[in-house]
Amino acid sequence: MISRPTVEPLPRSHRRHIFWLCLAIFCVALPALWFYTTGYRFEWNGKDHTIVGVGGLYISTDMPSPHFFVDEAEVTNFRLFRKASYIQNLIEGKHSVHVQGDGVQTWAKDLPINSYIVTEAFSFNLPVVPRVRPITPYTTATGTVVFQVLNTSSLPFRNATMTVPFTATTSKATTTLIADTEYTFVKSLFASTTASTSLAQKIVKTVEQGLRNGEVATTSATTTKEWRNVRLYEGDGEVYATWLGSADKIPYYYCVDTVHATTTASEYGTHVYEGLIDTAMRAASTTRPLAIASIEGQHACRDRIRVDRKWQQVHWFDFYPNSTDLALMLLDDGLYVVEIDDRAWQNTQMLYPGSDLKVVLDGGRIYVNDHGYYGEVFTSLTQ
Amino acid sequence: MDTKEGLLPYARRFDFKVGRATELTGKRRRFYRMLEILPGLASWTTVIGVLILSNYAPFFAAYFIIGFSIYWVLKTAFLSYHLRYNWKRLRHHLSLNWAQLIERFEYGHIYHVVILPFSTESEHIVDETISSIAAVHYDKKNIIIVLGTEERAGEEAARIAANMKEKWQRTFGNFLVTVHPADIAGELAGKGSNATWAAEKVRTEILDPHGIRYNHTLVSIFDIDTVLYPEYFNCLIWHFMTARRPLKSSFQPVPIFNNNIWEAPAVARVVAMSSTFWEMVQQERPERMATFSSHSVSFQALYEVGYWQTNMVSEDSRIFWNLYLANDGAYDVIPLSYPVSMDANVAPSLLGTMRNIYKQHRRWTYGVENFVYVAYHFTQQKKIPLKTRIGILLQQAEGYWSLVTNPIMLFVLGWAPIFLGTKQFHHTVLSYNLPIIVRDLLMIAMFGLVVSSIISLTLLPQRPKDKGRWLYIVLAIQWILVPITMIVFSALPGLDAQTRLMLGKYMGFWVTPKNRSTTT
Numbered sequence: 001m002i003s004r005p006t007v008e009p010l011p012r013s014h015r016r017h018i019f020w021l022c023l024a025i026f027c028v029a030l031p032a033l034w035f036y037t038t039g040y041r042f043e044w045n046g047k048d049h050t051i052v053g054v055g056g057l058y059i060s061t062d063m064p065s066p067h068f069f070v071d072e073a074e075v076t077n078f079r080l081f082r083k084a085s086y087i088q089n090l091i092e093g094k095h096s097v098h099v100q101g102d103g104v105q106t107w108a109k110d111l112p113i114n115s116y117i118v119t120e121a122f123s124f125n126l127p128v129v130p131r132v133r134p135i136t137p138y139t140t141a142t143g144t145v146v147f148q149v150l151n152t153s154s155l156p157f158r159n160a161t162m163t164v165p166f167t168a169t170t171s172k173a174t175t176t177l178i179a180d181t182e183y184t185f186v187k188s189l190f191a192s193t194t195a196s197t198s199l200a201q202k203i204v205k206t207v208e209q210g211l212r213n214g215e216v217a218t219t220s221a222t223t224t225k226e227w228r229n230v231r232l233y234e235g236d237g238e239v240y241a242t243w244l245g246s247a248d249k250i251p252y253y254y255c256v257d258t259v260h261a262t263t264t265a266s267e268y269g270t271h272v273y274e275g276l277i278d279t280a281m282r283a284a285s286t287t288r289p290l291a292i293a294s295i296e297g298q299h300a301c302r303d304r305i306r307v308d309r310k311w312q313q314v315h316w317f318d319f320y321p322n323s324t325d326l327a328l329m330l331l332d333d334g335l336y337v338v339e340i341d342d343r344a345w346q347n348t349q350m351l352y353p354g355s356d357l358k359v360v361l362d363g364g365r366i367y368v369n370d371h372g373y374y375g376e377v378f379t380s381l382t383q
Numbered sequence: 384m385d386t387k388e389g390l391l392p393y394a395r396r397f398d399f400k401v402g403r404a405t406e407l408t409g410k411r412r413r414f415y416r417m418l419e420i421l422p423g424l425a426s427w428t429t430v431i432g433v434l435i436l437s438n439y440a441p442f443f444a445a446y447f448i449i450g451f452s453i454y455w456v457l458k459t460a461f462l463s464y465h466l467r468y469n470w471k472r473l474r475h476h477l478s479l480n481w482a483q484l485i486e487r488f489e490y491g492h493i494y495h496v497v498i499l500p501f502s503t504e505s506e507h508i509v510d511e512t513i514s515s516i517a518a519v520h521y522d523k524k525n526i527i528i529v530l531g532t533e534e535r536a537g538e539e540a541a542r543i544a545a546n547m548k549e550k551w552q553r554t555f556g557n558f559l560v561t562v563h564p565a566d567i568a569g570e571l572a573g574k575g576s577n578a579t580w581a582a583e584k585v586r587t588e589i590l591d592p593h594g595i596r597y598n599h600t601l602v603s604i605f606d607i608d609t610v611l612y613p614e615y616f617n618c619l620i621w622h623f624m625t626a627r628r629p630l631k632s633s634f635q636p637v638p639i640f641n642n643n644i645w646e647a648p649a650v651a652r653v654v655a656m657s658s659t660f661w662e663m664v665q666q667e668r669p670e671r672m673a674t675f676s677s678h679s680v681s682f683q684a685l686y687e688v689g690y691w692q693t694n695m696v697s698e699d700s701r702i703f704w705n706l707y708l709a710n711d712g713a714y715d716v717i718p719l720s721y722p723v724s725m726d727a728n729v730a731p732s733l734l735g736t737m738r739n740i741y742k743q744h745r746r747w748t749y750g751v752e753n754f755v756y757v758a759y760h761f762t763q764q765k766k767i768p769l770k771t772r773i774g775i776l777l778q779q780a781e782g783y784w785s786l787v788t789n790p791i792m793l794f795v796l797g798w799a800p801i802f803l804g805t806k807q808f809h810h811t812v813l814s815y816n817l818p819i820i821v822r823d824l825l826m827i828a829m830f831g832l833v834v835s836s837i838i839s840l841t842l843l844p845q846r847p848k849d850k851g852r853w854l855y856i857v858l859a860i861q862w863i864l865v866p867i868t869m870i871v872f873s874a875l876p877g878l879d880a881q882t883r884l885m886l887g888k889y890m891g892f893w894v895t896p897k898n899r900s901t902t903t
Contacts, residue, residue, distance in 0.1 A: 003487060004625070007475040009718070010468050010667040018464060022457040029453050034446055037820050039812035056812050079819055086815055118815050248806055257810055299807060 039116040041089060053115030054091060060084040060122045061099060061107075062380065069098040086118075094267060099123040103381050110344040112267035120252040122325045126337060126349045130160035132368070132375040135186050138177035140167065146177055147373075156373035159353045163378060186367050186374045189360045225317070230324040230340075232307070232317060239307040239317050239329065241340045247301065251325065253341035255301035268343045275302035307338050308346040315357075321364040321379075328366070330359050335368065335377070352377045391687045393764060394709040401756065402571070402694035403889050414762075416887070418755040423885025425780075426787040426878055433796045434803065441804030445817045448797050452824040455793055459831040462664050469663040470838045472720045473637060481617030482520050488624045493525065494556070494600045495616055496585050496682060500531040500563075500577040501607040506543045508608055508726075511642075513547060515609075517554050521616040527557040527589060531581035535565040535572065557589055567693075571891060575698030578604055579690040582682075590682070598630055600682035604699075608726040609677045610642055618721040619679050632715045633703055634679040635672060637662050640727045645847050645854075647727040649861040651736050654744070654872050655727035656839045657865070666718035671778055673703040673753070674716055677723050680706070684714075696890055697750040704753055708760050712767035724844070730896065737871075739896060745876035749883070749890050751783045787877040790869035797821045825866075832862040 035051075043050050059068065060083055068075040068085060079086040090113045099107045104125035111119050134157060138146045145166040147155060152168045224233040229245030243250050256264055256272065264273040279302045307317075312331040320326035320337055329336045334353035339346050351366070358369035366377045387395045401407060404416035436444035497516060501509055513528065530547055532540045544560040552558035563580040570576040582602065590600060601623060605611075619634055626632045640655035647655065665672050674680070676699055685691075688705045691698040707714045728743050730736040757779060761772040798818060800808060808814050836859050843858070883890055 003484065004621075005472070005475060005479060005484075007472045009472070009669070009720075010465065015465075015668070018461060022461050026453055026457055030450050033449050033453065033820060037445070037449060037813050037816040039816075054812070056815055058815060086819075088812070088816075116812050117810050118812055252810075299810070 052091065054089045055113040055115050056118040057087040057090060057095070057097065057111065057113065058084055058118050058120045059087070059097070059099060060120075061125070063099070063101045063104065063123075063125050064382065065101065066123070066125075067100045069100065070095050072096065072098075097121070099125060101125055103128055105349045107347050107349075109341075109347065112343075114257055117257050119257075121341065122339070124320075124326060124337060124339065124347070124349065126351055126379055127161075127381055130350070130352045131163050131378040131381070132157045132160040132352070133163045133378065134166055135180065135183050135367075135374040135376065136166075137180060137183045138174055139180050141176075141178060148172065156370060157375060160375075160377075162375075183374065186360075189362055189367060190358055190369050190374070223317075225319055227319050228324045230319070232319060232327055234314070234317075239309060239314055239327065240304055241307055241324075241327065242304045243301075250301050250303075253325075253343055254303065254305065255299060256343070257299050271306070272302070272343060275304065276300050279303050305340050305342050307340060308342070308348055309338075310336070310348055316359055318359075318361050321361065321366065328359070328361070330357060335359055335366075337379075351379065387689075389686055390689055391709040393711065393766075394688045394705070396763070398759075398763075399709070400689070400692045400694065400705070401759070402692060403752070404887070406694070411759075415755065415759050418758050419752075419887070420885045421758075422751045422754060422780075422783050423878075423881035425784055426881050427885075429784070429788045430791055430796065430878075433792060434799055437796070437799035437803040438805075441800040441808035442811075442813065444800045444804075445808075445813055448792070448800070448817065449820060449824075451789075451792055452797065452821050452828075455789065456824050456828045459828040463831040463834045465664045465667040466660055466838065467834055469637075469666045469720060470841070472666075473663065473722060474841070476618065476719070476721045477612070477614075479614070479618075481614040481621055485617055485621050485624065488620065490620050490624065491522075491525070492599050493620065493623070494590075494595050495521075495526045495619075496529060496582075496590075496600055496602045497526060498529045498531055498578050498581050498585075498602060498604045499607055499609075500574045500581065500604070501540070501543075502533050502536045502577075503540065504607050506546060509543055509547055510550070512605065512607055512609055513551050515611045517551065518613060519611055519616055520613045523554055524556040526555045526616070527559065527585065528555050529559045529561060529581045529585050531561050531563060531577045533563050533565070533572075533577055559585060559589060561585075570693040571695060573696060573698070573891070574606075575691040575695065575701075576693035578698070579693050582685060582690045586682075586686070597683040597686050598681060601634075601679055602682050602685055603677070603679040605677040605723070606725060608642060609638075610724040612722055612724070615721060615723065618719055622717050622719055623681075626715070626717055628713065628715065630681045630683050631706075631710055631713055632680075632717050633674045633684075633706065634717050634719055635662075635666070635674055636677060636679075636719045636721050636723045637666060638676050638725050639722045639842055640725050641842060641844055642724050642726045643729055644727050644843060645850050647729045648733050648736055649857065650733075650864060650868060650872075651727050651729055651740060652839075652858065653861050653864045653868050654740050656835070656842070657868065657873075659842070660835060660838070666720050669716055669718050672716040672718065673700040675699055677725065684710075695752060696746055697753060700750050700753050701756065704757050704760075708757075708764050708767075711764070712771060722842075740872050741876050744872050745880050746890065748783075748786060748873075748877035749880040751877075751881055751884060754779045754783055755884070783877070783881070787874050787881060790866070790874040791878075793821075793825065794866045794870055829865075832865055835865075836860075836862045 039054050040051050041054050043052050057070070062083065066085065068078060068087060070087060070090065075087050079088070092113055092115045094110055094112050096110050097108065105128055107123035107125055109121060111121060113119055134145050134147070136145045136147055140146060145164055147166060147168040149155065149168050149170060151170060155168055224231060226244070229243060229249065231242045231244055233240055233242070243254055256268060256276070264276070280300070307327050307329065309329060310331060312333065314329055314331060316330035318328050320328050325340055327338050327340060329338050333355060335351045335357060336348050337351050338348045352368055354370050356371065360367045366379070368375055368377050393399065398407060398411065401415065404412050404419055407415050433444060436447070499512060516526065516528065517523065528551065530544050532544045541562070548558050548560050561581040561584040563577040567576070589595070590597065601619065615636065622634055623629045637659065639659050644652055644655065662675060678699070684706055688709045691702050692705065695701060703716060728736060728740045730739045758776055761767070761776060801814060801818060804814060840855065840858060846854070880890065
């Protein structure tokens with residue numbers, strides 16, 4: 001017969017051993033994790049087992065299932081945040097980054113990566129085949145869009161996929177059809193915009209101004225757009241984006257992390273370095289919050305970026321809906337989305353092709369007038 | 384007890400039972416007040432300090448948070464190990480025939496005084512508690528039931544007490560109903576004052592008249608919702624008989640808050656089980672234990688310190704510190720690793736349950752007043768070795784500090800540098816890796832919850848017929864609520880309690896309402 005419980009209380013020596021074991025793990029794990037999170041990695045490959053510093057890449061995207069490629073190799077072990085992906089362990093230097101997806105255009109950028117620093121970027125991927133929801137004066141009783149055309153073989157929006165059922169008719173009869181109030185509304189939008197009503201006049205005016213300056217005008221869009229502390233405006237025949245807000249809120253692509261005359265120019269382009277110098281010089285004589293006496297070796301920012309117009313004439317521009325990172329530009333051969341980020345080439349993707357187009361933005365929707373046919377242009381495959 | 388007769392020398396001090404700074408004068412008052420401010424100040428300084436660091440020194444804050452997360456993982460593993468071990472021991476103790484184990488001892492001369500302080504609880508709760516005592520495997524003639532009622536509870540409490548006496552007095556050796564008078568000067572209305580009144584009544588009306596020696600009497604003070612397991616007194620006797628210094632020891636069972644667990648919402652179940660688990664962990668670290676809730680102690684020891692304090696809230700733990708100080712540190716808490724069942728905090732509505740849990744935990748965490756008491760007396764009681772005093776104080780300080788700050792730092796402030804840090808910090812790999820590494824470490828720490836989940840399922844009472852089997856799945860996965868319960872029902876009430884003490888807004892005793900189905 002037992003005289004005492006066989007399961008004794010946990011011996012103190014045993015507890016002490018566990019405590020020391022935990023302490024030892026703590027002492028090993030703490031510096032290891034500190035170094036790891038800071039961006040130090042032990043290089044296992046190669047002959048020299050050394051500790052190297054790595055950087056990261058943080059790419060925001062609206063695409064549901066993006067494929068990331070860094071230096072032509074697909075990255076699968078990225079950390080997914082809500083609408084962005086974080087790619088780690090990138091060695092210092094310039095890296096070629098691609099973001100791809102099925103049915104969408106590829107976003108590509110050469111970005112410099114610095115050790116212990118994360119480079120941010122925003123990728124946008126518009127549909128390869130433009131997607132348009134036609135808006136016609138009439139629809140059928142079931143809601144099918146009706147195109148009234150001269151002959152049924154010459155349908156509008158030929159370069160795009162139409163996202164709703166439609167039918168074409170040569171008949172002018174409308175008794176069996178239902179008038180679409182949206183058409184009336186969209187038509188009124190175009191009627192009330194200066195872009196559609198005075199474009200010809202503006203072109204004449206701009207060309208005259210350009211001739212006075214001894215050069216050919218490259219833009220006919222003279223409006224200025226401001227949204228969320230960014231101003232899009234035309235100047236010297238170019239379209240610029242200027243940051244108007246405070247220095248601590250400035251978007252990442254206006255800035256570089258460490259500024260050196262040679263490396264900044266080679267990594268980001270001469271235009272970036274010149275932009276920094278220009279901003280610094282202007283700041284020295286003003287009280288702008290971006291003022292910096294000397295930008296050498298510092299994290300420094302410009303306040304102005306030129307938006308690429310693909311050597312074409314800009315007929316109209318505005319912010320891409322709900323974004324201050326992208327601009328919509330109506331050029332000679334179509335409507336484009338251009339990223340403002342110019343740290344490498346500015347990605348320019350065609351949203352809708354065509355000449356003599358007219359574009360209106362309303363409530364985050366992009367409407368296009370393609371030779372008298374109205375439609376809403378979609379920016380993603382899921383719309 | 385009005386006189387100092389029978390008290391140990393240290394217990395005769397005028398400040399032995401100090402409850403708050405206002406009861407002292409001069410330097411002592413200022414010192415005690417400073418000690419009252421200290422815990423709240425330390426916790427607020429930590430919380431605000433991490434916020435300030437996150438803003439002005441985000442790199443330092445980030446490194447601190449990483450270190451803290453590692454510490455948390457290891458602490459979870461360390462405590463889970465203790466929990467698992469105690470679970471094993473608890474099950475072993477439940478399986479033992481303690482009556483057989485104590486056959487070799489002479490214990491017939493030992494009486495058990497069971498004090499049941501109650502206020503406004505319903506009759507069936509009181510009845511179930513006494514029923515469980517009547518069902519123990521022990522000679523009931525050696526058990527004296529003391530039903531401690533409150534005068535302020537009115538006629539209903541008196542009626543219940545009379546009914547209980549009528550029903551049970553022939554079952555036990557004696558059945559005494561005491562009525563604690565309302566508004567005794569200097570007393571705080573609560574369990575401590577009721578229990579002290581009852582203990583003195585037992586002494587003068589039963590022990591002394593019957594010549595029962597104090598050192599042959601074990602007092603078990605049980606919350607009124609305590610339901611005993613059949614071998615409780617046998618287990619208690621075995622530990623009493625084998626204790627190094629039985630008259631200088633308190634005996635602590637494991638309170639399992641599961642009487643009404645099937646009626647409780649998930650949040651109440653998690654909180655209740657977490658409290659149980661904490662006590663189980665402590666059972667394997669007896670040197671860190673103070674008595675909590677229901678426990679047993681010799682009448683001799685109680686008499687030598689004048690019973691429980693009547694002027695403060697957390698008398699269940701304070702009595703241990705009274706005993707420890709009065710006995711010059713030669714006093715132990717002996718873990719029984721044997722359960723008693725108590726009620727989970729349940730109100731008729733979910734919101735009411737949450738409100739009650741918050742208030743109950745605020746009362747429990749107001750136990751920080753014991754830190755003040757201990758720190759004060761450790762400067763006076765020089766017979767306890769300095770090293771021991773410092774060790775205990777550090778343990779106590781760490782306990783109350785971590786109770787409040789750890790959950791907040793882990794689940795809220797861990798992300799502060801990301802939101803508050805400088806722009807320079809936001810561009811770094813460290814900034815991006817911080818949430819990833821903290822989240823991963825917390826996920827590892829969550830494995831400790833798997834242990835908790837498994838153990839909790841084994842501690843459940845039999846499933847009522849009206850409850851489906853699917854509830855077991857809910858009971859298993861309910862532990863994902865832990866991050867929320869830790870903040871809402873541990874850190875916040877703790878911070879609330881410490882802040883009140885810091886500001887001198889002293890708390891009163893709040894009686895947890897008991898809601899239990901009559902069918903259980």
